Amino acid sequence: MKIFALIPKNFNLSKKLTTLMLTIFLGGIIVSSVIYYNILLGNARNELSTQSNVLISTMDSVRKYNQDKVNPLLEKQSEEKILLESIPSYAVRGVFDILINSYKDIYGKYHYKDAMINPTNPKDKATDEEIKIIKKLSQQDKLAGQNQNIDQGFLVINGEKIFYTARPLKITQSNCLNCHISLNNSPKSLQIYYEQNKYGANQGFGWELNKIIGTKIIYVPADQIYKITNQNFLIILGIFTGIFAMTIFLATLWLKQYVVQPLNRITEVAEAVSLGDMDVQFNKHSNDEIGRLADAFMRMKTSLEITLKKLVKQRDRSHDEPS
Secondary structure (H helix, E strand, C coil): CHHHHCCCCCCCHHHHHHHHHHHHHHHHHHHHHHHHHHHHHHHHHHHHHHHHHHHHHHHHHHHHHHHHHHHHHCHHHHHHCCCHHHCHHHHHHHHHHHHHHHCHHHHCCCEEEEEECCCCCHHHECCHHHHHHHHHHHHHHHHHCCCCCCEEEEEEECCEEEEEEEEEEECCCHHHHCCCCCCCCCCHHHHHHHHCCCCCCCCCCCCCCCCEEEEEEEEEEHHHHHHHHHHHHHHHHHHHHHHHHHHHHHHHHHHHHHHHHHHHHHHHHHHHHHCCCCCCCCCCCCCCHHHHHHHHHHHHHHHHHHHHHHHHHHHHHHHHCCC
16 A cells, blocks of 8 residues: 555564554544534534524514513503504514623624615614525425525625525515505504605615515624634644544554564564573563464474484584594
């Protein structure tokens, strides 16, 4: 294999084993890091998506409470003077601002918007990118029916990469249309706002029941995803590296003790025998391949001793015979 060819041939066995294990270690760290980083990136994205969906559901609860509980109590007052606090989208923005200010460490960089194609409040006007999201959710709504539609992904806003989670803003209650069918049918208090040019002509009218008019969208800077990913990655990488390093250390220690050292001892004995020292011994420590190699070497040493003794006897016998 090519990986073995990278190991210098002049290295002793111990260095070769250490180099091989370090190469495997580094390769394993690199490959596993790339794979695991992408897994963590996906998990971080899912985590932010889950948080965003919880927040959107919370805002939906505020919206519903405002529509079902607050608006009926303020119906008469709203005819005379429009109460911004009674408008669901206004209440939602107020509650969300309180939430992110109270929990800045968690939600400080989150941004919520009721993005609409034809809103009453110009602040809710959807951008071109948000209009694309609304159209996508509308298509999903036709296919999915009553199932919850969710769209998420990345956008670049003012040069900053943003992760968004969006759900459709759909008119499901007829009382929501009281102010949004036409200007003439809207409350007098709302008509005054149009007369004072606080809202544009025909702005926020023509809504239809069971039609998607916008999207409830939460934006989070993409660096939040990378921040969560990097934090988790460094922890896992540290643990993974520690386990790998300990494994290599123990494996190298074991190889030195049970492979390298016995082989070195066999080499020493062989060199001693080659120099004529037949008294040197090798102690067998195992029954594995190294142990069998030691047995074979000792048998060869014994055979060599017997052969040498025979040669010595023959030489002595030849010297004793008369010439």
